[in-house]
Amino acid sequence: MGAHRAATTGTREDFDHGRFSKGLARGFAGALLFALPMFLTMEMWELGLYIDRSRLLLLLLVNIPLLILLARRIGFEDVSTWREALRDASIAYLLGVVASAFVLLIIGVLSINQTVPEALGMIAIQAVPASIGALLGRSELGVQDEHSADDTDPVDENQDDGYGGELFMMAVGALFLGLNVAPTEEMILVSFKMSLWHALALVLASILLMHGFVYVLSFVGGHELEEGTPGWHALIRFTCPGYIIALAISLYCLWTFHRLDGLDLTQAIMVTVVLGFPSAIGAAAARLIL
Structure with missing residues (x-):
């Protein structure tokens, strides 16, 4: 004692x-x-x-x-x-x-x-x-x-820098940046202006930018692939799950702020993809700076 x-x-x-x-x-x-x-x-x-x-x-x-x-x-x-x-x-x-x-x-x-x-x-x-x-x-x-x-x-x-820790930091970045723009009318407006091809292009651009920020552009805090590791490994293991997390965070923010009220399923998906773009950038940035 x-x-x-x-x-x-x-x-x-x-x-x-x-x-x-x-x-x-x-x-x-x-x-x-x-x-x-x-x-x-x-x-x-x-x-x-x-x-x-x-x-x-x-x-x-x-x-x-x-x-x-x-x-x-x-x-x-x-x-x-x-x-x-x-x-x-x-x-x-x-x-x-x-x-x-x-x-x-x-x-x-x-x-x-x-x-x-x-x-x-x-x-x-x-x-x-x-x-x-x-x-x-x-x-x-x-x-x-x-x-x-x-x-x-x-x-x-x-701090825990394992796989779970990496995904958590991406969720924090996605939530923080998503909260910035989720309440705005522009998210709804942009989604109505977009076609299906715009949405698909935005999904692809979001994934490529996420991957480029962390693994390709050599920003301070970025990650280098170990020698012998194929390029698709990080894409499948980190970038794609990170984008799915960004979409889930975007959907939650839109629901919380009543931005999905009155929208049909297709339009709700379009709005989520729109918000998923800044959320994905936030997720990638979190891996760089935190």
């Missing part, structure tokens, strides 16, 4: 409050940077007023395990346990709520004349992408400091 208390005390004393505060600041900056397009999108404001509350609740609940798993890879501090990941995920969610309320207030979207359910709906729907942005800010805005012994981020030692 005494040894346990000593270990606990030592852990608390070793906690770097200054570094954690910098992580919070980067998280808030990340929430603003990555979610700003959604903060300034009229369709997102309106969704907070009329979105089905059960769908909104489901989106908020789905975001919790996503943030926890993401925090295991890029938390505000060195994350080595699920408890710490839960802590960072909770902080990211809170930062997302604060950033959403802050921006919506200063641009005049929220007002004292609105009812509490309306205000909460508008903040809650924006808090999802903002909370993801808060964690992404740690990865993209973080800097090396005196605590870094080398060029390797300490968090990377604990």
Whole structure:
């Protein structure tokens, strides 16, 4: 018991409050940077007023395990346990709520004349992408400091880079970018302008761009195929499953935001393919930068 208390005390004393505060600041900056397009999108404001509350609740609940798993890879501090990941995920969610309320207030979207359910709906729907942005800010805005012994981020030692981890990061990227454009009217408009051949070409372009981003164009963070590995291996093992994930995320976003309401099956597929294009790019980018 005494040894346990000593270990606990030592852990608390070793906690770097200054570094954690910098992580919070980067998280808030990340929430603003990555979610700003959604903060300034009229369709997102309106969704907070009329979105089905059960769908909104489901989106908020789905975001919790996503943030926890993401925090295991890029938390505000060195994350080595699920408890710490839960802590960072909770902080990211809170930062997302604060950033959403802050921006919506200063641009005049929220007002004292609105009812509490309306205000909460508008903040809650924006808090999802903002909370993801808060964690992404740690990865993209973080800097090396005196605590870094080398060029390797300490968090990377604990993260799971296996096949499941790769697919998860693609899902995060697809969800984040898909949330940016799923609520817009343009998704519906583009789908009505497209023919079947346009849709097939868009599917092919999405898959080729995903594959090119990660394996062909030699971007920083890209993946090199091992010597002797056929080119189709990565296409079948990673790119195609990644695109299927992007389509599934797109379908979920469209359903959540009522964009499939009133559409027949063919048109719903067309809209999903349209949204699948930016979602696929987001999935590929996530593999590069996270």
